[in-house]
Amino acid sequence: MWPLIRGTLSGIVGYMVGALIATLTTTSTFSGEFALVLGFVFGLLGWLFGIGMWNAWGREWVGLTPKTEKAEGWRRYLRFNTDHKVIGAQYLVTMLIVFLLAGLVAMAMRAELASPGQNLFTADVYNKVMSMHGILMIAVAVAGILGAFGNYLVPLMIGADDMAFPRINALGYWMVPPVAIALLAAPLVGSFDAGWTAYPPLSVLNGDGQVLFNVAVIAFGLSSILGGLNIVATVITMRAPGMTWSKLPIFVWAAFAASILSLTVTQFFAASLIMILLDRIAGTTWFGAPGGGTALLYEHVFWFYSHPAVYIMVLPGMGVILEIISHFSRKPLFAYKAVVVSFLSIAGIGSVVWAHHMFTSGMAQNLEGPFMALTEAVSIPTGVIFLAAVGTLWRGKLWFQTPLLLAFFWIFQFLIGGITGVFLADFVTDLSLHDTYFVVAHFHYTIVGGSIFALMAGTFYWFPKVTGRMYNEKLGKIFATWFFVFFQLTFIPLFWVGLNGMNRRVATYQDNLGGVNRFASMMAMIMGLSFVLFVVNLLWSAKFGPVAPANPWNARTLEWQVSSPPPEHNFPSPPSVDGGPYDYGVVGAPTHLREVADPVG
Amino acid sequence: MTTSAEPIQHGAGPSRQRRINQLGLWLFFASETFLFGAFISSRFITSQTSTPEDLNQALALALTIVLLLSSISAYLAETANAHDDHRGFRIYTVATITLGALFLGGVALEWKEALEYFPPGTIYGTAFFSLVGLHAFHVLTGLIALAVILFLGKEGRFGSKDSWPVEGVIKYWHFVDLAWVIIYPTLYLF
Amino acid sequence: MTAVTPATGPGTYNDRVRLGWITAALLAVLTLIEYAVAINVENPLILLLPFVLAKGALIMDFFMHIRKLKTGGDH
Incomplete structure (x- = not known):
């Protein structure tokens, strides 16, 4: 302590x-x-x-010898602590806590929206609650999988004993608690009510809480940049002998592609928030119309990060799901190389589609067509990933454990998210759908589907590796199904209220939508309750669950070839890699970890 | 928990560690390029290529030359260190720090004039103060890093056997100079 | 210590120093021409780009040793 x-x-x-x-x-x-x-x-x-x-x-910087403080348990x-496994676990626990907290805030929002008028909150308070839910959940989606599994698994999967920069890794994690505290303390100085997108002119004019929001998110961005830098450097330089680029586990590829994005584009979020701070404090006029600035500039700079951020959230999720699908269908991953190309092209094309968030903003109209076309082009590599998931499942020997169940749900969720996205990418339909609950429902299908379901699936899949104990399978399956079913019952109605003109980010709405909203709110509460089961399962199993073997899933990748939990420097002897990571059922395929005659000697 | 004294990878030699450090630093530069890029492109979006008549062109050119001189002295410090010329290393590092401080002084002078002619509340002033301020902040951090290696290297601790800390800091200094190569025409030369 | 050093590449100490000064002189000349062009030409945006690129390339190659990225700087 x-x-x-x-x-x-x-x-x-x-x-x-x-x-x-x-x-x-x-x-x-x-x-x-x-x-x-x-x-x-x-x-x-x-x-x-x-x-x-x-x-x-x-x-070291003043010429002294650095001190290491040892600790156990x-x-x-x-x-x-510079051990990547400790940092991964720190991220996982922190992000799950933030997720549950932000979930509670969402329940408060649904309580307010259960009937049309201002009930629980005033309109002003609702905006603050909504902003808090937004930014906390964005943080979870950005750093949940990449921070937790990226740190824990990338070195293990490539046969390294730690990240390339262990101290920068620890630094990145420990920047997160002050960020959380600053965000949660913002209500003390007036809170922030401009949503997680913090559009000016409101974010230049509102309460002092916005300042805390800005500095906290800039710090979080720095943490994200350092994490991305570390993963990119680790994958390039720390691979074990024999771990060629074409033998890299697919999750590592996904984390690599997402890390390139978070390394680069995150600076634009920082830049946009710095500009707001400068406008507020230094008297510049980036966004102030009287001085000649334009609020449209903010949207360009902000979305240049925040659209690729969707892929920072979703790419690692895709990696987790493909990993799980291959291991649990006991089949080689279908179209491995096409998936890798898709990851990289999603990262590439995804960086040049940002203005599809701005079709109604008044930007230059001749840009709308190109941005629509590019946005729809992203669905090609995304489609390849669906194809790979389904192609791997096809005629597989499915082993229906909780992770695979969640992977099935992921496929469904992300499919709905993808299809509804087409109408938003098309600027003609977007004109009437923009800023309605249709966007809210689409966004939640994409991010909860793409990122949170994968976070849950990964948590169950790697739970034995991290804790050394098995979770309760029955409780896990009940939780997964409960969460999935009530998610549909909550969000499908929201597409409908959106089509009927209910605006997002507002506490009130038309009277005739009250019934459907009340139904959605009730379903949301029941969905929220499912997480009691999730938490109980994990906490109880971590302490009392049956002891897990090194490789409970009979998986081929390297993290399962060491004890659960892995020893301090990951591998008892320097590993080298032989066969591919997914050669299940391939006759004569050598093991992924090269077998040594006498591993200890 | 690993200490810094332990090797990062099983059997990792110093050359592998140097390669990792070098890659990490270049990745950091790539990231920083996006930060500068955001502000530079924003300057063109809000104020296109307009520049006020009152810009002190002579001072800006002088600042550019000072930064260029600090670049060559940084290069000489790095080269001296790599050839175990400890005295040369110290002299040239002190020269670099002096020139860097001179640059910051020049910026302060420039800002004093600028506050009168094109304050932050004007659209050019917005871009000018933001970009020059962002760059000056990087110069300041570079100066701190240079001071640290000067202090640590006072007894010839680095030399050719442990040259990475010096190389890393000086690469950063060159990167800051590189940023100015782009900022200078962006703000002054239109 | 002579000949090959990790920091700056092959060549003797004096060679390396001379190379640095040549680079700096080139940079200075480019800067002065750039300035002269900008002052005398209306709307010089396109004309300034080659100067920026050339100066950037010189700094990245001779000062920042970007080519060492591939080999890690050893030998």
Whole structure:
């Protein structure tokens, strides 16, 4: 616990120092906007140095020898730990907690929307609640799979003993708690009500909470950039002998493609939020029309990140699902190379479709056609991935465990998300669908389908590896089905209310839509309850579940060839790779991990 | 938990570690390019290629030359270090830091004038203060990093046997110079 | 230590120093021409691009040793 206390104390001191500097050098008050910014920056640095960056790293910069603080058991997780497996587990637990929290916020939103008028909240409070739900869930989708499984599994799957930059990895994780605290503390200084997209002019004019939102999300973006950098460098340089690019497990390819995106385009989100801060604090006029700026600029810069961000969320999910489908159908992955090309082309084409979010924004009209065409072009590689999933299942020997069940649900969900997306990519239909609940339903099918279902599937699939114990299969299947069924019952009606003109991001709506909304709200509550089962299953199994063997799924990939949980440096002896990762049922195929005559000697 | 003293990969040699570090640094540059790219493209979107008449062209050219001089002195410091010329390393690093500080001083002077003629509230001023400020922030971090390697290398600790920290910092310094190569025409030369 | 060094590539110390100065001189000349072009030409956007590209290439190759990325800088 000591590093946490130390980090908290030096974080508070850092905040005070930053806020004080701001107060002394400018006209800002101690809780003013500039003080919040400088306070957060110094507080973040103080927290990071306190939690262990100073000992593990900073001492080197002044000529001292870095100190390693050893710890055993659960204490390993509460300090600056450079072991990629610890960091992966830290991300998984943090992101699941944030997910449940943001889920509760969603329940509050559905409670408000159960009937047409202003009930639970005023319109103003609803906007703040909605913004909080948005940004927390976006964080989970961005860092859930990539942070948790990317960190935990990429080194294991490629036969490395850690990431390329273990300390940067730990730094990236420990930036997350201050981000969460700043977002959750924003209501103390007026909260933020501009949605997770933070469009100006509102985000330049609203309460001081927006400033906390901006600095927190910029810090989160930096964490995401560092994580992406680490995964790209690890995959390029740390592969075991024999692990050629064409033998890379498909999840590693997916994480690689997503990491290239998060390494590069995330800077545009940072840039757009910095511009808002400059407009608010430094008196620039990027988005202020009176000075000659334009709010349209924000949408371009913001969506240049935030559309590819969808692929940062979904690509790792695709990787997890294809991984699970191949292992549980006991068949080689169908069209491996086409899938790899698709991942990379999704990342590529996905970076040049951003303006399809702006068809109603008043942007240059001659751009609408090209952006529509490019957006629809993304469905070609996405279709290849569906084909690979179905082609692998086809005539497979299916082993219906919870992960495969969730993978089936994923296919259905993402299919609905994809099909409804066509109407939004087409600017003619988008003109009437934009900003309605049709978009909300489409978006949730895509992201909950593409990312959250994969996060759940991966959590069950790798649970034995991470904890060393088996989860409860029956509870797992009940949870998966419950979640899936009530998800449909919640969101299919939302397509309908959207088509009937219900606007998103507003607390109230037309009276005649009350019945359907009440139904959706009830179903949403029941869907939310399913997570009690999820949490109970995981917590109980982690402590009392039956002890898991090294390879409960009989999978070929490297992470299953070491004990559960894996030893400290992953492999007892340097591994090398022989056959492909998915050669199930291929006669005469060598094992993926090269067999050594005497592995210990 | 691994300590920094332990090798990163089973049997990893220093040359492998150097390769990893170098790749990591270039990936970081790629990422930073997008940050600068966002602001540079925004300058063209909001104010196209317009520049105010009151720009101090002589000062801007002088700043550019100072930064170029700091680049060659950084290069000489790196080369001296790689050839175990510890005295040369120290001299040229001090020269680089001095030139970098001179650049920041020049920016401060420029800003004082700019606040009068095209304050941040004007559309050109917005781009000008944002971009020059972003770049100056990078110069400042580069100066801190240079000061750290100067301090750590005062007793000839780096040299050819452990040259990566020096190379890394100096690559960063060149990258900051590279950013100015693009920012300079973007803001001044239209 | 002579001949091959990891940091800057082959050649003696003096060779490397000379190469650095030549690069810097080229950069300075390009900058001055760039400035002269910009001051004397109306709307010089297209004309300035080659200067930016040339200067960027010089810095990345001779100062930042981008070619060492492939070999890792050893030998």
